[in-house]
Amino acid sequence: MRPPIYDNCERTDLTPQRNGETSFSFFNRAGGSLWRHSRALHQQWADRLSDREYAEMRAALRSDDAQARSAFLELYLHECLVRGSHEVVVHPKLGHTTRRPDFLASRGTTRVFIEAIAPGQSRADRAAANSIGALLATLDQVGDDNFLLMTTAITQASNSAPAARLRHQIRKWLTQLDPDSVDTEDLPKRTFEQDGWSVTIKAMPIKRSRRGNVRRSIGIYAHSEAHFIDDGAKLVAALKSKVSRYGHFDAPFVVAVGTTTFDEDGEDVFNALYGSVSWVLGGLTPGEEVTSRGVRNPDGYFGSPGAWKNRRVSAVLIVDQLSLHDPTRARVALWAHPDPLHPLPSEPMFPGVIHEWNGQSTDKREARDARRLLELAEDWPQGHRWQAD
Structure with a gap:
């Protein structure tokens, strides 16, 4: 019999997540009536996996936050595909390499390979953050x-x-x-x-x-300095680290990237994929105002019009702010390659929105509603965070 992801025990601790406490430790001891719905959902999704896949998923979810975040991204994608009536093969074999992507999703005559990645901190940065976290946990x-x-x-x-x-x-x-x-x-x-x-x-x-x-004891954390985060560079680095592993596919290939920092308007993603913008100054208008125009640089991961590159990647799926508490709140956007070797099926596979190149920019259309796809009610999860039933 499979052991459950979370321990079978009575939960009476109604305190918020502590400094330095992993997500698993919190969910495993949280006694608020709200959290049991999240635990049950995680278990339900993982139960769809084979014994070996389940054991690996359970171990990752019970590990540190970096491993748990990456594992939950894969679990979320797997559930979206299954709910979307796909037949899903986990870590399918490829004929030209011994390496295996995360999923092969089939529906009717269509096949799509999916690879997931959740970029995180370097080992040194994680160690430094853990040291600070341990200090704050004690001061708390x-x-x-x-x-x-x-x-x-x-x-x-x-x-x-x-x-x-x-x-x-x-x-x-x-x-x-x-x-x-x-x-x-x-x-x-x-x-x-x-x-x-x-x-x-x-x-x-x-x-x-x-x-x-x-x-x-700590009421306000005001010790961290503001700093610039280059989300676009992190995204491109993540794509390069994954795409080169598998060579060419004989079907569409989607790279799903779990992020925690992208802005809501998607400007960082747009610039990283389709090229950054430089402003060129022109002459003076009759009113002696300097004119300027934006020029799209050929530094995007997808290249530029007439010189598209990385065409083996049919699309990049951004899954931003994916929460173990309520995964329906994730901001999900699929950014289609303008000229892929293998175009994606026309029917949406994931929640969120789809961005498609229109010659100058991208048009955005709605994909699938997360709550409907995952069959979760509008008021899910019910209950209280810091109060038992």
């Missing part, structure tokens, strides 16, 4: 009845954070403050240093009516 347990914390700056060292000692210093500092005399326009602030690490904290007084009933 300062447990002062009168103050919440605002983290305004963190300096990281190469060694593990002395979190317990920093927590002790913060606790001692908070006992010296009077919550009723703090100026909320000029919050008390202090930097704590230990073993190369430093943490700058502001103390925020808790309303008198809520004192003594605090579950988490």
Whole structure:
């Protein structure tokens, strides 16, 4: 008998996800009535897999967040294909290579190969993030009845954070403050240093009516600096890492990319696939205004008009913000290649929208409704996040 993805146990913990806590750990212990619907959905989808595929999927979902995110993307795609009346082969054999893509989906006389990828942080970046997460998880347990914390700056060292000692210093500092005399326009602030690490904290007084009933100590995370994220470059790098593995297919090939940062208007994806824009300055108008025009550069992954490239990729499917809690909220968009070797079937395979090249830009049309395709009611999931039935 297959072991379930989540443990069979009584769940009474109604607290939010903690710093450093994996998605599996949270879902496995969350006692709110809402979360049981998500757990049941994950189990239902995974039960469609063969024994070997199920074991691999279960292990990945129970692992760290990077593996769980990648596995859930594959599980989501598999379910969309099955619900769309496709016959799905997981890791189909190819005649020209020993490598296997994730899926072969067949419906009637059509066949489509699908490969999924969920780009994430480098190993070094994950290690650094995990170290910060462990520190924050410890600071979140300062447990002062009168103050919440605002983290305004963190300096990281190469060694593990002395979190317990920093927590002790913060606790001692908070006992010296009077919550009723703090100026909320000029919050008390202090930097704590230990073993190369430093943490700058502001103390925020808790309303008198809520004192003594605090579950988490960090109220605001304000220590991360804003920085530019080149989503387009990440997308192209992800495509290149996958496409070259399989050579040429004898049927349409879709690369599905799980993302967490793309903007809603799809401009980053458009520029990455069809080319970025440069502005060329022209002459002066009669009113002595400088004219300009946008020029599409030939640096897109799909190339440019008259010089299309990477034609073995029939389309790129962006699955953005895919949530284990409610996968119907994912922003899904299929970006079709203007001149693929093997065009996709006309009938949509996935939820979301479809972008198709019109000679200058892309036209957008609706694909399939996620809730209808996955057969989930409009009010799913029902229940309360932090309240049991």
